[in-house]
Structure formats: structure tokens, C-alpha cells
Amino acid sequence: MAGALVVKGLSKSFGDFRAVQGLAFELSPGQLHSLIGPNGAGKTTAFNCVSGFLPPDAGTVTLNGSDVTGWAPHRLVAAGLARTFQITKIFGELSVLENVALATRSRDRRNLQAWRPAHAARGAEAKAQAILENLGLADRAQANAEHLAHGEKRVLEIAIGLALEPSVLLLDEPTAGMSSGETERIARLIRGLTAQASVLLVEHDMEIVLGISDVITVMTQGSVIAHGTPAEISRDPRVQEAYLGAEHL
Amino acid sequence: MGIRKPGQAWARVSLTLAALLLIALPFGGAAPFTITLLTEALICAIWAMSLDILVGYTGLVTFGHAAAFGFAAYVAGYFAREANPDFLLALLAAEIATIAVAVVIGFVATRVSGVAFAIISLCIAQVLFQIAVGWRSVTNGMDGMVGVPLPKILGMKIGVGTDFYLLTVACVIIVYVALARLVDSPFGRTLQAIRTNEERAASIGINVRLHKWLAFVISWAISGVAGTLMVFLKAGTTPMTLHWSESGNVLIMGIFGGIGTLLGPAVGAVVFVFLRDEFTTTFKQAWQLAFGLVFVIVVLAFPTGLAGIAERALNLLRRAPFPGTWRARS
Amino acid sequence: MDLFLVSLLNGVLYGAFLLLTSLGVSLVFGLGRVVNFAHGALFALGGYALVAVMKAAGAPFWVALIVGPLLVVPVAIVIERATIYPIRHRPEIYTLLVTFGLTFILVGGIEMIWGSGTTLVTSPTALSGSVNILGAPYPIYRLFAAGVSLLVSAGVFAFILLTPIGLQIRAVTDDAEMAEALGVKTRWLLTMVFGAAAGLAGFAGALGAPIFAVNPEMGSGILIDSFLAVILGGLGNLPGSALGALVVALTKSVGGSFIAEWSIALLFLVVALALIFRPTGLFGRGRVA
Numbered sequence: 001m002a003g004a005l006v007v008k009g010l011s012k013s014f015g016d017f018r019a020v021q022g023l024a025f026e027l028s029p030g031q032l033h034s035l036i037g038p039n040g041a042g043k044t045t046a047f048n049c050v051s052g053f054l055p056p057d058a059g060t061v062t063l064n065g066s067d068v069t070g071w072a073p074h075r076l077v078a079a080g081l082a083r084t085f086q087i088t089k090i091f092g093e094l095s096v097l098e099n100v101a102l103a104t105r106s107r108d109r110r111n112l113q114a115w116r117p118a119h120a121a122r123g124a125e126a127k128a129q130a131i132l133e134n135l136g137l138a139d140r141a142q143a144n145a146e147h148l149a150h151g152e153k154r155v156l157e158i159a160i161g162l163a164l165e166p167s168v169l170l171l172d173e174p175t176a177g178m179s180s181g182e183t184e185r186i187a188r189l190i191r192g193l194t195a196q197a198s199v200l201l202v203e204h205d206m207e208i209v210l211g212i213s214d215v216i217t218v219m220t221q222g223s224v225i226a227h228g229t230p231a232e233i234s235r236d237p238r239v240q241e242a243y244l245g246a247e248h249l
Numbered sequence: 250m251g252i253r254k255p256g257q258a259w260a261r262v263s264l265t266l267a268a269l270l271l272i273a274l275p276f277g278g279a280a281p282f283t284i285t286l287l288t289e290a291l292i293c294a295i296w297a298m299s300l301d302i303l304v305g306y307t308g309l310v311t312f313g314h315a316a317a318f319g320f321a322a323y324v325a326g327y328f329a330r331e332a333n334p335d336f337l338l339a340l341l342a343a344e345i346a347t348i349a350v351a352v353v354i355g356f357v358a359t360r361v362s363g364v365a366f367a368i369i370s371l372c373i374a375q376v377l378f379q380i381a382v383g384w385r386s387v388t389n390g391m392d393g394m395v396g397v398p399l400p401k402i403l404g405m406k407i408g409v410g411t412d413f414y415l416l417t418v419a420c421v422i423i424v425y426v427a428l429a430r431l432v433d434s435p436f437g438r439t440l441q442a443i444r445t446n447e448e449r450a451a452s453i454g455i456n457v458r459l460h461k462w463l464a465f466v467i468s469w470a471i472s473g474v475a476g477t478l479m480v481f482l483k484a485g486t487t488p489m490t491l492h493w494s495e496s497g498n499v500l501i502m503g504i505f506g507g508i509g510t511l512l513g514p515a516v517g518a519v520v521f522v523f524l525r526d527e528f529t530t531t532f533k534q535a536w537q538l539a540f541g542l543v544f545v546i547v548v549l550a551f552p553t554g555l556a557g558i559a560e561r562a563l564n565l566l567r568r569a570p571f572p573g574t575w576r577a578r579s
Numbered sequence: 580m581d582l583f584l585v586s587l588l589n590g591v592l593y594g595a596f597l598l599l600t601s602l603g604v605s606l607v608f609g610l611g612r613v614v615n616f617a618h619g620a621l622f623a624l625g626g627y628a629l630v631a632v633m634k635a636a637g638a639p640f641w642v643a644l645i646v647g648p649l650l651v652v653p654v655a656i657v658i659e660r661a662t663i664y665p666i667r668h669r670p671e672i673y674t675l676l677v678t679f680g681l682t683f684i685l686v687g688g689i690e691m692i693w694g695s696g697t698t699l700v701t702s703p704t705a706l707s708g709s710v711n712i713l714g715a716p717y718p719i720y721r722l723f724a725a726g727v728s729l730l731v732s733a734g735v736f737a738f739i740l741l742t743p744i745g746l747q748i749r750a751v752t753d754d755a756e757m758a759e760a761l762g763v764k765t766r767w768l769l770t771m772v773f774g775a776a777a778g779l780a781g782f783a784g785a786l787g788a789p790i791f792a793v794n795p796e797m798g799s800g801i802l803i804d805s806f807l808a809v810i811l812g813g814l815g816n817l818p819g820s821a822l823g824a825l826v827v828a829l830t831k832s833v834g835g836s837f838i839a840e841w842s843i844a845l846l847f848l849v850v851a852l853a854l855i856f857r858p859t860g861l862f863g864r865g866r867v868a
Binding site for chain 2: 053073083085112115
Binding site for chain 3: 380549
């Protein structure tokens with residue numbers, strides 16, 4: 001079943017500091033599941049554990065029925081899991097199109113092709129162009145990626161993730177640093193992604209999350225404190241307590 | 250298909266002209282000494298291009314590239330002297346040995362990056378240097394390996410001077426064309442992605458460790474060509490070819506020329522060899538000091554080297570970059 | 580068995596010197612993420628400073644031993660300000676390249692001033708002569724030099740652990756941004772530590788002059804060994820570097836006596852294996868770039 005992610009008993013400590021303890025949640029095909037919590041809740045650590053950037057101390061990650069715990073990032077991509085980064089990591093020196101084309105060529109398993117020029121892989125480049133068009137970045141295709149506006153860069157991050165044709169897409173605080181207008185646009189865009197992949201969204205902004213998610217898991221201090229639909233979560237007193245002082249509730 | 254932009258055609262034409270010029274040089278009345286020096290310079294150009302694959306395109310700065318060069322020189326020289334002076338056979342022997350060693354060493358070395366990789370690569374070179382000095386029965390120690398005969402190809406003797414020069418030019422052209430294709434291929438782009446942002450590269454499905462390992466092996470293999478040529482040119486070799494000062498030499502060739510451009514290091518190598526020859530004829534004592542000064546100044550003030558300066562000049566004329574460079578234009 | 584014990588002793592002796600240089604490399608890296616390639620050249624400079632002070636000023640050994648390294652410190656500070664500080668925001672590899680180039684400047688400079696030959700320095704008469712260890716004569720000076728090295732190294736540890744500046748150093752090593760935010764003057768601290776590390780290296784060079792041959796290249800061996808030691812111990816991890824220095828010195832010494840030049844290959848093998856299984860150094864908590 002494509003697009004299913006099951007996390008059980010995930011734990012990760014740094015020395016004495018227990019960043020994540022016994023985290024468990026499920027992502028169903030076509031679902032938009034948000035992982036939310038205040039700063040220091042362990043969301044990013046959990047995210048990095050699931051996406052292969054940190055080895056978990058305990059727990060399992062199951063992708064489409066296969067155990068992928070502790071797999072390296074490139075293996076996870078091949079298995080259908082892609083992620084974006086909270087702090088924009090794009091290839092700044094390259095054009096926007098090339099950024100996405102790198103991913104599409106990778107998806108087409110061309111990374112070891114050494115004889116023909118890269119731009120001869122026209123299928124990959126056409127796919128990249130199509131993705132940019134879908135996300136509204138087509139007119140910036142030839143621009144230097146570094147020169148994009150912040151909001152456009154965050155969209156480029158998503159474009160690169162989509163280029164990998166994942167069944168599960170992990171988005172790491174995609175709206176970080178955006179204005180409220182841009183945020184709305186991105187939120188709608190993310191909601192639309194569920195047609196192509198299941199989405200696990202890590203977010204700080206409760207308002208967005210309540211607006212677009214199917215399911216929400218709330219974390220504080222490494223553990224889950226609440227889980228449910230947006231309606232249930234917005235009424236949950238524990239969640240309100242955890243967010244006391246935050247301006248988004 | 251790929252539309253040929255006018256800038257690219259211009260680049261191809263000028264490169265072809267340069268190659269023809271190189272071939273024609275000995276028939277235009279150049280002095281024998283110049284031809285020999287140019288041969289040495291072109292061998293260093295091959296060596297510098299091999300460095301660029303690792304340093305410029307993959308982003309792994311190595312302080313031990315002399316090892317790749319010197320090791321191949323010893324293997325080729327030994328083979329030529331003890332078994333068969335055929336150039337292609339000696340090259341094959343050197344390549345097999347060099348690639349085997351590179352596969353093993355590269356597996357370990359590419360586990361780390363950045364500063365740790367630089368130090369490890371230096372240590373590898375030191376070990377090989379010590380072996381060259383200590384294994385007297387094979388290498389003749391500090392006195393160096395001598396008696397390497399003139400090379401042959403398919404039975405034909407390759408004389409010193411023009412013959413060997415042309416052989417070297419042929420090798421340079423072949424290596425350049427092969428590497429230029431490599432860096433423009435998806436594989437080459439993948440290497441550059443790793444250099445630019447390793448984490449990002451991993452997250453788009455690139456097997457970073459494998460690619461670094463391959464880049465390491467390729468870099469050593471190409472160095473092997475240079476080492477083989479050099480041992481025939483000098484009719485022998487010494488452990489000094491494995492010394493870390495040699496690693497410094499190839500680094501300055503690359504940086505001075507402009508790493509990450511393939512042609513830059515090749516040009517840098519030629520300029521370096523000629524400049525060094527000029528300098529040491531007049532100021533032998535001060536060479537190391539002068540070398541150090543140039544090295545530091547280039548790293549501090551001109552990290553993109555000659556190619557960087559040239560690119561800025563070319564951008565003013567709005568031409569496309571040479572094959573081998575890959576940057577967005579706006 | 581005697582050969583083994585003597586080579587063990589030599590190993591400990593060399594290890595004491597290596598400790599001085601390795602601590603310097605580790606401190607500078609932990610603090611500013613600078614790998615100082617020129618450290619070996621500074622070691623050599625210390626040896627030559629000793630020679631210069633003794634010959635030019637006609638000073639006795641003891642005076643030169645103190646004054647020589649003190650002359651190395653300003654050289655290092657100038658280097659740090661002029662070449663390392665300006666590129667501190669560039670990727671770390673640039674600093675490595677710059678210090679690599681500096682090595683040639685320093686060694687080339689030494690060659691131009693003092694020539695490329697080897698200079699012999701005799702140990703001071705008070706300490707010349709040997710003592711009987713395991714039935715064989717062992718130079719007293721070596722024991723003295725090792726003792727002094729260990730003492731100075733202990734002093735460095737005490738300084739780091741017990742003084743306020745030592746605390747600042749540890750803070751910056753741990754988290755430079757945080758330390759800066761708390762008011763630590765990191766810029767000044769970096770320069771000071773760089774100078775101090777150079778002084779340590781120079782002191783090792785001066786102290787070791789009667790033992791090792793004084794020639795322009797004398798620093799290259801100990802440089803590589805220092806790097807190996809700190810890699811083993813974990814870059815930035817001081818106790819680790821100390822243990823790393825011991826491992827390297829003993830491997831070279833004992834290995835050198837029994838398997839000659841292959842001991843270096845063995846050493847590399849050890850380091851390589853360590854890197855494969857523990858990339859952050861044998862004793863953890865270190866940093867791999």
C-alpha cells in the first residue's frame with residue numbers, strides 16, 4: 001500500500017538529554033498528518049530519525065510495509081520517501097531548473113551515468129519543468145536559485161521533494177520565515193500535494209495545521225500528548241496548556 | 250539534442266585550435282629544452298586535472314595527491330625495466346596497481362570529509378613515501394629508481410624529444426576529452442551536487458559515499474597516466490615524487506589555475522612548471538619561500554584562480570563558460 | 580626483552596614531546612576550528628630560535644630555552660592576525676590550505692637564514708652524560724626533557740581546568756556562539772591560544788634540539804604524528820589527544836624497533852581503523868569535519 005508510514009516506539013537521546021521518547025504515529029495513504037509542538041518538543045529530531053539523518057536509539061520506522069529503520073537517506077529516497085529542510089538547502093549556484101533536474105535525474109537512476117551529457121536526459125528535464133509549472137515557479141526556471149525570494153525558495157524545496165516522486169513526503173516547517181500571505185498560498189499548495197503523496201508535516205504554526213490537516217499529533221518534550229482530528233485537537237485542554245503563551249491558539 | 254549555444258561553439262573551436270597548436274609546436278622551431286619542459290608541464294596538466302575531479306568537482310581537498318602520482322610512476326618504471334618497456338603495457342600495469350590501491354585506500358578515506366579527509370590523505374602519502382624510502386630492494390630507496398628504458402609502442406621506439414612530446418600531447422587530449430564528458434554527465438553533476446551541499450545531495454537519493462569513492466578512484470587512475478608518462482620522461486623516479494611538497498605543488502597548480510573548471514588546473518600546471526623553472530634557475534635558495542608566499546596570497550586573495558579572473562572577463566563579453574564549468578548564468 | 584623496554588622508554592619520551600605539540604593542535608582546533616598545518620614549522624622555528632639565541636647572544640642553554648620559544652609566539656600571532664583571522668568565515672578547508680602554504684614560507688625562511696644543513700646542539704653540561712637503565716646507558720638529558728615536557732603539559736591541563744581563562748576556552752570550544760553571547764572575547768582568546776600553542780610547539784622544538792637533529796625539515800615528522808594523535812583522540816578533545824599522542828609515540832617507537840619502516844604503515848592502519856569504527860575519535864566527543 002503506497003504512502004503508508006508507521007512509526008513505533010521511536011526514541012533518541014543526546015547524552016543525558018532525551019529528545020524523543022517512545023514516539024508513535026501512523027500516516028495513511030493520501031493523508032496529511034501534522035506533527036506539531038512547541039520549540040524543543042523533539043519534532044526535528046524525530047523528523048531526522050525518520051528521514052535517515054539520525055540513527056534512532058530505539059523504535060521502528062515502517063514504510064509501505066518494509067522496515068526502513070536507520071536506512072541511509074538515499075536508500076529511503078529509492079524506497080519512496082522524500083523530505084524538505086527547514087533551513088533551506090538548495091543548490092544555490094545552480095539554476096532553479098537544474099535544482100529540480102538533479103532530483104529527477106536521480107529518480108531516473110542516472111546518477112552513475114558518465115558518458116552522455118546531463119542535458120541529454122531530456123525526459124528528466126521535461127519532468128523538472130513540469131513540476132516547476134505546477135508550483136508556479138516556471139518563470140524563474142533559469143534564474144540562479146540563490147536569487148529567489150525566501151518564499152520562492154521554500155516552494156523550490158517542495159519542488160525538489162516532489163521531483164523524487166515519493167509516496168511519502170516529509171515537510172520540515174515549510175512555512176518558516178514566510179509572510180502570512182505566502183503562508184496561505186503554501187498551505188493550499190501542501191493540501192493539494194496529497195493527491196500525489198501522503199504528507200507528514202512538521203510545523204510550528206498551529207493555525208495552518210488546524211486548517212489543512214487530516215490528523216494531528218502534538219508533542220512536547222519528546223513525547224506525544226495528544227492525537228486526533230483538527231477539531232479534537234483545538235478543543236484539547238492539554239494542547240492549550242502546552243501552547244500557553246504562544247500566539248497561534 | 251541540446252541546442253549549441255554560440256559561446257559553446259566558440260569554446261570548442263578555440264580548444265581544437267589550442268590542441269593543433271600544441272601538436273605543431275615542435276615543427277615550428279622550438280628549442281629541444283623547451284619541448285622537454287613543455288612535456289613535463291603537460292604531464293603535470295594531466296595530474297592537475299585528476300586533482301580537479303576530486304577537489305574541484307567533488308569538494309574533497311586532498312593533501313596527498315603526490316601519492317597517486319608517485320606510486321604509479323614506481324609501478325610503471327619497475328614494470329618497464331623488469332618486464333616490458335611497452336608504454337601501453339606499463340600503463341596498464343600502473344593502472345591496475347593504482348586503481349587497486351585507490352579502491353582500498355579510498356574506501357577508508359572517503360568515510361570522512363573536509364579537514365579529516367585532508368589529513369588522512371596526507372598521512373596516506375606519507376606512508377607511501379616511507380615505503381618508497383625504506384623498501385630498498387625494489388625502489389632503491391632515497392637514491393631513486395633508475396634505468397627505466399625508453400618506451401615503445403607496438404614495437405616502435407619512442408625517442409626523447411618530439412616523439413615523446415607527441416605521445417604526451419595525445420594523452421592530454423584524450424584525458425581532457427574524457428574528463429570533460431565526465432563532468433558534464435549526470436555523474437559529474439552528481440559530484441558537483443555533493444560538493445555544493447552534501448546533505449541535500451543525500452536527500453535527493455544520491456549515494457554520497459559511493460560517489461566520493463568513485464571520484465577518488467577516478468582521480469587516482471588519471472594520476473596514474475601522469476605518473477607513467479613522467480617515469481618514462483625522467484627515465485626513473487625518486488621518493489620525492491611522493492613527498493608532501495609535491496602534493497603542495499599540484500594543489501597550487503589547481504588553485505592557481507582555478508579549481509572546478511578542469512581547464513584551469515591544466516593551464517595552471519603549465520604556467521607553474523614554466524615559472525618554477527625560470528625561478529629556480531635564478532633564485533634556487535628562495536624557491537620554497539617564494540612558493541609559500543604565492544600559495545598563501547592566491548588562497549587568500551584569488552581563490553578562484555586564473556579561471557575565476559578569466560570567467561569574470563568573459564562574462565563581460567557575455568559568452569558561455571568553457572566545457573567543464575557549470576554555473577547558472579543570471 | 581631489553582630492546583622492547585628501551586624502545587618503550589623511547590616511546591614514552593617521544594610521546595612527551597608529541598604531547599606538547601598535540602595539545603597545541605587540539606586546543607587551536609577546538610577553539611577556532613583551525614587545523615594549523617604550520618605547527619611543525621613552528622616546532623622547527625623553536626629549535627632554530629634556540630640556536631640563534633645561543634649563537635647570536637652567546638646565551639647559555641637555559642636562557643635560550645626560555646627566550647627562544649618566546650620569540651616564536653609573536654611570529655605566530657602575526658600569522659594568525661594576517662592570514663587566519665581574515666578568512667575565518669570561509670569554509671575550514673581554506674585555513675588548512677593557508678597554513679599549508681605558511682609551512683613553506685616558514686621552512687623556506689629558515690633555509691634562507693640558516694641554510695638547509697643540520698645543526699648540532701649539545702645538551703648543557705649539567706645534564707650531559709648518561710644514567711644506567713636496564714644495564715644500558717641512557718642520556719640524562721632525555722629523561723630531563725621528557726620530565727619537563729610532561730610537567731608543562733600538566734601545567735596546560737591545569738590551566739585549562741582551573742583558571743578563569745581556561746574556563747572561557749572550554750566554553751568557546753563547546754559552543755562558540757553561546758560563549759560570545761555570554762561576553763567572552765573570542766577574538767582575543769583565539770589569538771592568545773594560537774600564540775600559546777605556537778609557544779608550546781616552539782618550546783618542544785627548543786627542548787628537543789639536543790635530542791633530534793636541528794634541520795629545516797625537523798617539524799614534518801612531528802606534525803604528522805600530532806595530527807594522527809589528535810585524530811585518534813578526537814579533534815578538540817584534550818585528554819583524548821594526550822592518549823592519542825601516547826599511542827602514536829609507542830607504536831612508532833616499539834614498532835620501529837621491531838618492524839622498522841613498516842611501523843608507519845601500521846600506525847596508519849591503526850588510525851584508519853579507528854576512523855572507520857569511531858569517526859569522532861577513539862574517545863568520542865571529538866569532531867570530525
